[in-house]
Amino acid sequence: MNKKLILRHKINENPYGLYNSQLKPMSREETIEFFNEIDLTDEELLSLNDYILEDAGHSFFDNAYMVWNECGEHMNFIDGLRMSETCWNEDTSAEEAESHIITYEAHFEDQSWVATIDRIQLYHDYSDVVFKGRGSAIRAFVGRADELWICMPDQHVCTTLASSDDIFWNGEMLSSLMKNNIDGATLAYGIRCLCEEYFI
Incomplete structure (x- = not known):
């Protein structure tokens, strides 16, 4: 059975729940068409299969959305996966590390709290940062095209x-993807802070 047929079979058995460019879940037909356009190596196919968990489980693909490369073009989904794995595994390529802590205030409804960005490592086209607030520590790769x-x-979000x-929009979307309103707000305010400080 060729790779496309294997993928088609797996989509029929266990839909991935990808999001389209309107941030709406792809239909079964859109998902099949999407995977049929991807030319996967055997190694990538195995890697993809590793992300398929139990019916009640959660995979990288459930909450992911296509990202953009530095030329402003849509990355296909496998390239997005490669990017996140590369970011996760290549800490030694950082051009600069900022050791100081940035403190900012985050809000959700009638709640307010002090959050921090405890580490910033600058790469060619993104930053590796750790956001902390209300007992959570979230490592994230944030960039701009x-x-x-x-x-x-770690959160299975891209x-x-x-x-x-x-x-409001960033907080609502991140809260929905992470199933946590406080973490979503911490990230949304932290991302604004990173941009204001010119780290993105």
């Missing part, structure tokens, strides 16, 4: 963002 994007492999000033 035509749009802002964020990848958080998505484009609105303008850094659009706290």
